[in-house]
Each structure stands twice: as C-alpha cells, then as structure tokens.
Amino acid sequence: MLRLHDTAKGEVVELTLRDTGKMSMYVCGLTVYDVPHIGHGRAALVYDVLRRYLEWSGLAVRHVSNITDIDDQIINRATEQGRSAEEVAQQYEAAWYDATDRLGVLRPTADPHATAYVDDMVSTVEQLVRGGHAYETSDGVYFAVESIDGYGLLAQQSLDDLRAGARVEVTKEKRSPLDFALWKKAKPGEPEWPSPWGPGRPGWHTECVVMSLDLLGDGFDLHTGGLDLQFPHHENERAQAVALGRTFARHWMHHAFVEVGGEKMSKSLKNFTSLPDLLSRHDARAYRLLVLRSHYRSPMEVTPDTIADAEGQLERFDSFARRHPAPPPGTPLDDDLVARFRAFMDDDLDTPPALGLLFEELRRANVARDTGVIATVHALAGALGLWPRGADQIDAETARDMAERDAARAARDWARADEIRARLQARGWVVEDGADGTTVHR
Numbered sequence: 001m002l003r004l005h006d007t008a009k010g011e012v013v014e015l016t017l018r019d020t021g022k023m024s025m026y027v028c029g030l031t032v033y034d035v036p037h038i039g040h041g042r043a044a045l046v047y048d049v050l051r052r053y054l055e056w057s058g059l060a061v062r063h064v065s066n067i068t069d070i071d072d073q074i075i076n077r078a079t080e081q082g083r084s085a086e087e088v089a090q091q092y093e094a095a096w097y098d099a100t101d102r103l104g105v106l107r108p109t110a111d112p113h114a115t116a117y118v119d120d121m122v123s124t125v126e127q128l129v130r131g132g133h134a135y136e137t138s139d140g141v142y143f144a145v146e147s148i149d150g151y152g153l154l155a156q157q158s159l160d161d162l163r164a165g166a167r168v169e170v171t172k173e174k175r176s177p178l179d180f181a182l183w184k185k186a187k188p189g190e191p192e193w194p195s196p197w198g199p200g201r202p203g204w205h206t207e208c209v210v211m212s213l214d215l216l217g218d219g220f221d222l223h224t225g226g227l228d229l230q231f232p233h234h235e236n237e238r239a240q241a242v243a244l245g246r247t248f249a250r251h252w253m254h255h256a257f258v259e260v261g262g263e264k265m266s267k268s269l270k271n272f273t274s275l276p277d278l279l280s281r282h283d284a285r286a287y288r289l290l291v292l293r294s295h296y297r298s299p300m301e302v303t304p305d306t307i308a309d310a311e312g313q314l315e316r317f318d319s320f321a322r323r324h325p326a327p328p329p330g331t332p333l334d335d336d337l338v339a340r341f342r343a344f345m346d347d348d349l350d351t352p353p354a355l356g357l358l359f360e361e362l363r364r365a366n367v368a369r370d371t372g373v374i375a376t377v378h379a380l381a382g383a384l385g386l387w388p389r390g391a392d393q394i395d396a397e398t399a400r401d402m403a404e405r406d407a408a409r410a411a412r413d414w415a416r417a418d419e420i421r422a423r424l425q426a427r428g429w430v431v432e433d434g435a436d437g438t439t440v441h442r
C-alpha cells in the first residue's frame, strides 16, 4: 500500500482508507483571476500522477477539486478591467481547463464552484456563531481560533508561537490576530449574497471545508494542496471542521513549489512563468516528465535546459514506441519490473527513481525485444500518465464502447453498431473498422 508524507503527523505513514478499495481526495483548486502559472501546472500533475497510479493499482478514486470563482482578487481584476467578476472567473476557468487538458490531466470527478455553495456556507457560519466559535464585526464574521483545541497542528506550531508571528492588524475588533474571516460584508458595487449579517460573500477557508465535506463526507481520505496552503488555509479549514464536530481529512499531503534559478536564469525564465505560454512552446508531456523527475516534496527547477533535457528524453520514449508499439492488452507484464516500480511509487510517491527504472528498462527492451518488458514499459508509462506521441489515450468508457460495438457487429446488429459509432464520434473520436475490429483515433 502507498505510504505518503502526512503533514499533520510530520512523517511518512501508510495511507489508510475510509472505505476499502476507494480513495477520496480533495485537491484545493484554483482562484480563477489570471492565467495559470507553471506552479499550478505542477500541482495539477502531482495529483494527476497520484490518482492515475492509484487507479492503475485498482482503486476507485473520487477526486474533488474546487474552483474559487468568488474572491477579492477576482473582484479587483473585474474592477480594473471594467467587467463583472463572473466574466473574469469564467474566462480564467476556461484557460485553466484548457491548460490541464493539454497536460493530459484527468478532469476531477467533481469541480464544485464556490458561488454554487453560498447557502451552505451561510448555514455553516451560522452554526459556528451559534456554537460560540465565531463573532460578528463591522466588516464581517470571524472565526475565533482560540475557541478550539489544537489550532496549529498543520503549521506544526503552538498557538503562542503562531500568535507571536502574526501580523499586527489595524482593526481592533478581532479577538486574536489569527482569527480569520468566514464572511465578508460587501462594499458598494461588490458581488453579494444575502446573510443574517447583511449582504456579503463567504471567506475562502469556509468554501473548502463545506464543499469537501459535502462531496466526500466525514473522514475522507486525503486533503491536498501546495505548501503555501498548509498554513493558514488548511489549518483554518481544519479548525472549522473541529468546531463543527465533524471528522475531517484522514491524511494531509502538500507539494513543493516550482523554483526559478539565479538572476541570469530568471530573466530568460520570464517566458516560462505562464503555463499556457510554456505549453505553446513545448510538448506538454515534457512538463509532465519534469514534474516526475522531481520528488513532489522537493522544489522543482524549470529552466530552458531542464525543459530541453526532458524533450530529449521524450524523443527516446517516442522512438522506443515507434519500434515497439504497445502489445495488445492482456499481454503478461514483467512481474519483477512491476514490483520494483511499485516499491518506488509506494514509498511516498518517489517518482524520480520510478521514472529512472522505466527508462533503464526501455533501453533493455530496445536490445532484448522481450514482449513482457515492452508491455511493461508501456503500462508503467501509462500509470504515470505518459503516452508516446501519436498514441491516443483511450479512456475506460471509450474502451467499453469499442468492445460493445465489436460485439454488436459480430451479432450483425448494425443499428446498434452505428449508434455506438455516433456516440464515439460525439466524443471526438475518428472511428474505423479494421481486421481487428473497431479502432479509434483523434
């Protein structure tokens, strides 16, 4: 079973699941006010690799990732540009999914939007106020961090240390500088929703706790995000769950940042900071390879050299796949190789040596032409979300449709076969009938 570094425990522990065979994961999503940067791309890829690996291992993964479509930054951007917050959010959400689709990142099972959850968030804030965990001020409603035990668990700091390090604020109304807004009263012209405290909008920390518990239920398996979310965002989500008497995430996982090297480097890297820009210049798979080449808890260096190097590695992978296409599904894999790959992946998702192993075996397969090794290299690459150029990734639904269509044709049920063809075409596949049955490509 997979072992992951758990931020709440400060050590690598076995991932124990709430429900056997099922993994529920909440990935803190994007605030959609600008084009995504390469750090967002890393986040999407780290959890895509985790999900794919677990699915490949036979688990059913429920992956929820929110879209924060109401926030101060969105409102500021809308004001600057003289348009509505809704328009800004829609534009950048589309840019986000466009980029993650190009990266081959599986879409979340559910992507709750904050604006669709305002009523639930208002009820949650009311409950916290009633329970004595929150109080109203002139500009909103705040959570009293000292009203619960154990604030500081994720920060791995005591309440006293956190208080000493907190920024002293101008407002005298907050009981502790660490108290955070659950509800923000609207200023004139800002988007607003009704509440018992007057028109306003919910705070970001309330959004994620409400949506994760609603969609994944109490005691869901894994809550994830970047290191910058560990404190205060995740600490504050957890604090609300504690105050509500709910059981929150069983495990916490945080990934490190993308770093830009020395001064000279950063100048040229200016081009690399926007994710769509990077993807317009390079094979999206090269970025996935770069992410895999760093352990998720280590900073990752993106430079023109590292990107070029990853592209060179991709070329080796593609040329291998041209010489040795994936054998038909069902071809027995090399068990020893699979076991060695799993040992790396199960050790806190240690992708660099797992990838190293894959490329070592690719060299071996080129020489030995062993069908088992060839099939295994293709399978392991797929478990990491990596496919050779030209090989369209066939999802489970498509594979099912193809099999069903072959069965219909074998039974000479042409109407049914045509119906399935139309369904595949509607999802963007070009459908062909070959000697081996239905084949599809983009």
Ligand SMILES: [Zn+2]
Binding pocket: 028, 029, 208, 233
């Ligand atoms: Zn969040």
